Amino acid sequence: xxxxxxxxxxxxxxxxxxxxxxxxxxxxxxxxxxxxxxxxxxxxxxxxxxxxxxxxxxxxxxxxxxxxxxxxxxxxxxxxxxxxxxxxxxxxxxxxxxxxxxxxxxxxxxxxxxxxxxxxxxxxxxxxxxxxxxxxxxxxxxxxxxxxxxxxxxxxxxxxxxxxxxxxxxxxxxxxxxxxxxxxxxxxxxxxxxxxxxxxxxxxxxxxxxxxxxxxxxxxxxxxxxxxxxxxxxxxxxxxxxxxxxxxxxxxxxxxxxxxxxxxxxxxxxxxxxxxxxxxxx
Amino acid sequence: xxxxxxxxxxxxxxxxxxxxxxxxxxxxxxxxxxxxxxxxxxxxxxxxxxxxxxxxxxxxxxxxxxxxxxxxxxxxxxxxxxxxxxxxxxxxxxxxxxxxxxxxxxxxxxxxxxxxxxxxxxxxxxxxxxxxxxxxxxxxxxxxxxxxxxxxxxxxxxxxxxxxxxxxxxxxxxxxxxxxxxxxxxxxxxxxxxxxxxxxxxxxxxxxxxxxxxxxxxxxxxxxxxxxxxxxxxxxxxxxxxxxxxxxxxxxxxxxxxxxxxxxxxxxxxxxxxxxxxxxxx
Numbered sequence: 367x368x369x370x371x372x373x374x375x376x377x378x379x380x381x382x383x384x385x386x387x388x389x390x391x392x393x394x395x396x397x398x399x400x401x402x403x404x405x406x407x408x409x410x411x412x413x414x415x416x417x418x419x420x421x422x423x424x425x426x427x428x429x430x431x432x433x434x435x436x437x438x439x440x441x442x443x444x445x446x447x448x449x450x451x452x453x454x455x456x457x458x459x460x461x462x463x464x465x466x467x468x469x470x471x472x473x474x475x476x477x478x479x480x481x482x483x484x485x486x487x488x489x490x491x492x493x494x495x496x497x498x499x500x501x502x503x504x505x506x507x508x509x510x511x512x513x514x515x516x517x518x519x520x521x522x523x524x525x526x527x528x529x530x531x532x533x534x535x536x537x538x539x540x541x542x543x544x545x546x547x548x549x550x551x552x553x554x555x556x557x558x559x560x561x562x563x564x565x566x567x568x569x570x571x572x573x574x575x576x577x578x579x580x581x582x583x584x585x586x587x588x589x590x591x592x593x594x595x596x597x598x599x600x601x602x603x604x605x606x607x608x609x610x611x612x613x614x615x616x617x618x619x620x621x622x623x624x625x626x627x628x629x630x631x632x633x634x635x636x637x638x639x640x641x642x643x644x645x646x647x648x
Numbered sequence: 649x650x651x652x653x654x655x656x657x658x659x660x661x662x663x664x665x666x667x668x669x670x671x672x673x674x675x676x677x678x679x680x681x682x683x684x685x686x687x688x689x690x691x692x693x694x695x696x697x698x699x700x701x702x703x704x705x706x707x708x709x710x711x712x713x714x715x716x717x718x719x720x721x722x723x724x725x726x727x728x729x730x731x732x733x734x735x736x737x738x739x740x741x742x743x744x745x746x747x748x749x750x751x752x753x754x755x756x757x758x759x760x761x762x763x764x765x766x767x768x769x770x771x772x773x774x775x776x777x778x779x780x781x782x783x784x785x786x787x788x789x790x791x792x793x794x795x796x797x798x799x800x801x802x803x804x805x806x807x808x809x810x811x812x813x814x815x816x817x818x819x820x821x822x823x824x825x826x827x828x829x830x831x832x833x834x835x836x837x838x839x840x841x842x843x844x845x846x847x848x849x850x851x852x853x854x855x856x857x858x859x860x861x862x863x864x865x866x867x868x869x870x871x872x873x874x875x876x877x878x879x880x881x882x883x884x885x886x887x888x889x890x891x892x893x894x895x896x897x898x899x900x901x902x903x904x905x906x907x908x909x910x911x912x913x914x915x916x917x918x919x920x921x922x923x924x925x926x927x928x929x930x
Contacts, residue, residue: 371822373829373838376740381742388738389750391731395806396756399768402778406771445677452670456660467678474908475864477884478903481891482685485692490896492688517681540663549665571758578761580867585888598763598867605767605871617764624759632752633757 403621407614418604427600427616430458432506434583434596435447435576437531442572443565446523451557454531455539456486465528471520480514480585487513511596514582519572526568527561530642534560563638567631574627576629578620693901704898705905709878710886714902715726716794717883718909721862725800729855732809733847740817754810755804762867769800770871792874797882800868805858813852816847849925856917863910 376384408415410630418424449468453461471479488494497504504510538560542552558565580598587594595603597620604613635642659667693701704710739751757765773780773790780791790796820843828838866884873880884907890899 371826373826374740374822376835384734384738385742385744388731388735392735392750395803396753398772398778399765399803400756400760402768402772403764406768428890445674448677449674451666455664456659456662456667456671458667458671458922464674466680470682473860473914475866475884475903475906477866477887478689478864478907481887481899481903482689484891485688485896485900486685488896489663490893490894508677517685520681536664543663543665552664553666559833574759578759578764579809580761580763580766581865581884585867585891598761601763601767602871610771613767617767620761620764624756624761624764627759628755630758631755645663 369516386541400621403614403617406610407618409614414611415615415618418609419613421612423592424600424612424616425593427595427597428619430511430595431577431597433508434511434515435573437512438519438576439569439573441516442519443523443569445520446527446568447565449524450527450531451553453528468528469516469521476518476579477585479517480582483510483513483517483586485539505586506590506594508594510586511583511594514586515576515579518579518582519534519575522572522575523565523568526564526571526642530561530564531557561641563634564639566646567634567642570627570634574624577623664906688908689900689903693897693904696897700897701901704890704895704901709778709881710883710902712878713881713883713886714905716797716880717863717906718913720794720798720882721805721859721865724798724805724862725797725855726804727802728809729746729851730860732806732854732907733813733851736810736817740814754807757806762804762865763871764801765803766826766868766871767804769796769868771888773872775798776788777811790873791872792876794880796872796874797880800872801862801865803861804865804868808858808861809851809854812857813847816850820846843928849921852921853911856921858912859917860910860914863913864906908915 375623382451393474395491407418449464453465453468465580477525484491484492484586487497487510489498489505491505494505502509503593504513538556539552543549547555578594580602583596584599587596587599588597589603597616601613601617601620604610735754737756739747770777770791772778773796775781775784775789775791777791780789783790792797824842824846825838828842829835833841864884866882869882870885873882873885875881876887883902887899887902890896892904
């Protein structure tokens, strides 16, 4: 930072006080909880830590979380690309409404996101009984967890791509099409290279949320141990059983993943600022 | 050829292909994951008649939970508005070691799964915890009280205000403050009458995002709240309880009311923000 203009020079004492206040608040609100996760996980030593993680239930929770994210994230990536292509490459009636609807899941409580699927597919749901007769169970099953997770993370890729593709405009793609390239060729050779970092950014945030989602998933999962408990739900199960070391050990894996996400996000922002649309992250 | 009066088109002509399939996919996807489930939320509360909805909503327990969810979210957003502004100011205006790390960690509440934050906060603020033990001699209890709910909501809402104000502060031209100083305004007067009005719209945006997020929050709250009926029980938890009793209409009624109050609050805040922004232009 270059020397600030004299008009912006604040009294050194005030500067020091404000920095201490800001660092203190961040420390109390953000660092302390993070630190606590690792302190509590390692409270009884490294062996207890690993034996907390190395249980068949925990492994199936990890597997389930990866499967759910592995379905929800690609789904929302394809959706994000299709939605962004529709909204930024064409002018049509109701476009603004469509953009508002795409953002809607961010304004809905996670618990409500889970609730609305129970209203459809639960035992008393609109379609629940019929599906049950056909032998299909959605709620208290992995299908319901995937549905709820997909809804909660639906906007992430789309809202990263839309402002960027809007700003880039469609001149290059129009040129390619005019020269005879078909739609897919244009998309893969022109569009995708232009948006790759933003796409990666959106996928990153989407994955982080998909793996950590708790409220929506806890409504539809039924928390059947070793079967429908994702990692965050496994944390809750262990914590409620006063098995604190194991709960925090599993939590520490999620916290580590969150730290990696933050690191990659920071690097992407620093290196490709021009190729990312500044996005609010929820 | 006869002259044709061109009707208003649904879509403007474009050189690019793929409008139909992309819009079709987007609409089907949104309908399946979002619109159909939301329709259930709007329609299902009424299936046992208006009387049932009214009795669920006006139940003492529901009213207390709604009051707590919205009240604690409001107070948490106020706290974050004050400290978020200070943190944004310090990050933009001052230089100190560790600043970039601090900046990156502002987003941690977005990245850390809520259940992980929840058990960490419950541990810190429990009477035996790091901070709880400090306050215990003074008979101040945070965990298992409404205060605990607020602490959790401060955590989840923290990044919004900082991230809303930061870009505005960065774009604020130094000339504005220099002009004020040249014209004889004290530093404090400049900040109060020049800088603050410029960041106020962004501050309000951050405030409403922070509050909207906090109202529906579940994972980080339930561990520290203790969930005592009429005291520290949040509205999303009541939804889950009604679901567990298979009272789908009751659960949907509470969900619908939460969404409606949130929508009205956001609408009002947007109105205030528009008013403030217009004032700023004069």
